[in-house]
Amino acid sequence: MPLSGLQIYKLLPQTNCKECGFPTCLAFAMKLAAKQADLKDCPYVSDEAKAKLEAASAPPIRLVEIHGGDGRLAVGNETVLFRHEKTFYHPPGLFLHLQDSEDLQALGAKVAEADAYEADYVGIPLRLDGFAVEAASGDAGAFAAAVSAVRERSQKPLILLAPQAALARAGLEAAQGTRPLLYAADGENWEAMAEVAKSADVPLAVRADSLEALADLTQKLAQTGVEDLVLDPQVSGYLDSLHRLTAIRRLALKKNFRPLGYPMITFPGQAQGADELLLAAEHIAKYAGFIVLDHFDQAELYALLVLRQNIYTDPQKPIQVQPGLYEINNPDKDAPLMVTTNFSITYFSVANEVEGSGWPAWLMVADAEGMSVLTAWAAGKFDAERIAKGVKAFNVDDKVKHHKLIIPGHVAVLSGELEEELPGWEIMVGPREAVDIGSYLKAMWSAS
Numbered sequence: 001m002p003l004s005g006l007q008i009y010k011l012l013p014q015t016n017c018k019e020c021g022f023p024t025c026l027a028f029a030m031k032l033a034a035k036q037a038d039l040k041d042c043p044y045v046s047d048e049a050k051a052k053l054e055a056a057s058a059p060p061i062r063l064v065e066i067h068g069g070d071g072r073l074a075v076g077n078e079t080v081l082f083r084h085e086k087t088f089y090h091p092p093g094l095f096l097h098l099q100d101s102e103d104l105q106a107l108g109a110k111v112a113e114a115d116a117y118e119a120d121y122v123g124i125p126l127r128l129d130g131f132a133v134e135a136a137s138g139d140a141g142a143f144a145a146a147v148s149a150v151r152e153r154s155q156k157p158l159i160l161l162a163p164q165a166a167l168a169r170a171g172l173e174a175a176q177g178t179r180p181l182l183y184a185a186d187g188e189n190w191e192a193m194a195e196v197a198k199s200a201d202v203p204l205a206v207r208a209d210s211l212e213a214l215a216d217l218t219q220k221l222a223q224t225g226v227e228d229l230v231l232d233p234q235v236s237g238y239l240d241s242l243h244r245l246t247a248i249r250r251l252a253l254k255k256n257f258r259p260l261g262y263p264m265i266t267f268p269g270q271a272q273g274a275d276e277l278l279l280a281a282e283h284i285a286k287y288a289g290f291i292v293l294d295h296f297d298q299a300e301l302y303a304l305l306v307l308r309q310n311i312y313t314d315p316q317k318p319i320q321v322q323p324g325l326y327e328i329n330n331p332d333k334d335a336p337l338m339v340t341t342n343f344s345i346t347y348f349s350v351a352n353e354v355e356g357s358g359w360p361a362w363l364m365v366a367d368a369e370g371m372s373v374l375t376a377w378a379a380g381k382f383d384a385e386r387i388a389k390g391v392k393a394f395n396v397d398d399k400v401k402h403h404k405l406i407i408p409g410h411v412a413v414l415s416g417e418l419e420e421e422l423p424g425w426e427i428m429v430g431p432r433e434a435v436d437i438g439s440y441l442k443a444m445w446s447a448s
């Protein structure tokens with residue numbers, strides 16, 4: 001919980017010596033509270049006060065980062081309970097659970113298939129984030145071989161499910177050059193696991209079946225010097241997940257309870273009597289940082305990734321595409337020219353319909369601050385002046401021979417003003433719905 005200016009002032013020397021560049025300690029404290037000054041500018045602040053001030057300015061949920069050969073994932077550092085309050089910043093990573101007891105060839109094939117999966121969602125590539133390899137055999141050699149087999153086929157980050165120090169060491173050695181999450185310390189093994197995590201400088205997951213036990217363990221682990229921790233509260237179903245994951249997030253954010261101020265890991269496929277897909281969806285919404293899936297199914301993964309994308313998008317900033325002149329189906333200078341706004345979903349609806357119709361066309365995307373056609377028009381962000389400016393700014397004349405512009409049917413009202421803004425142009429009113437573009441062009445388009 002950030003401190004107020006007055007709380008900070010009480011921790012300063014209160015001598016008003018001015019060496020920090022401010023006339024009084026209070027003025028400096030106020031600037032510190034507003035994050036417009038740096039504590040190191042006061043040479044006289046005591047070590048004890050410094051520790052308190054630094055602890056108060058640390059994020060309530062620690063940011064934990066892992067990386068593979070080239071993929072990186074950072075989770076935590078969230079500041080709100082509800083997305084509509086501000087935004088969620090670090091989407092949870094989705095990992096596929098693998099076991100070292102599987103045949104290595106079959107395991108490799110599974111990794112290759114999941115690693116190659118990529119879907120496009122309004123111009124955003126969606127992918128699985130990594131693999132969680134379990135030392136199910138209990139054999140260090142088999143575990144290391146499985147980790148190596150995964151790394152041969154994927155550069156994505158790893159979670160090593162190896163709750164014994166010897167197994168953890170073998171896995172970490174095979175994962176050298178990456179920063180995996182090590183899973184997990186518990187009431188029995190925490191000292192040995194802390195030693196392994198500390199020497200390899202990797203984050204360590206902590207598991208316990210009660211919040212009290214979890215908080216007790218994180219405090220012990222923090223004292224050993226392991227700072228990057230991840231919590232596994234071992235949730236077991238829909239209601240239990242909602243209660244415990246929310247309680248942890250609430251305690252971290254609202255009570256500034258540091259022992260539970262870490263990201264969380266869940267295993268939705270392991271819960272009794274719950275559907276893995278539904279439970280994973282719940283964990284995305286509230287409030288997992290790492291989600292380990294037992295099954296890889298493209299359709300299910302797509303649903304989860306789209307859900308995650310929507311929840312972890314700033315609600316105050318619409319998803320936008322870059323304004324400009326886009327080519328669809330290799331248009332020539334006689335191809336139809338259409339205009340729409342730069343709201344991603346609008347752009348992709350129009351572009352997909354034109355592409356699917358087979359018509360070569362030019363699509364001019366006007367800067368409407370990421371709003372859809374009607375919303376932008378009502379807000380004065382998609383008007384004749386902006387469209388005419390786009391025609392000039394994107395050098396449409398260099399690419400298109402004719403002077404015909406098709407506008408969305410919903411803004412037919414703009415045609416008169418546009419003819420004034422673009423003298424010599426014919427403004428055509430297109431269909432209201434993108435799905436009708438193909439039949440509209442067939443019936444209405446002629447470049448001559």
Ligand code: SF4
Pocket residue numbers: 012013014015016017018019020021022023024025028041042043044045
């Ligand atoms: S340098 Fe420190 S003691 Fe001096 S005025 Fe600034 S805050 Fe106060």
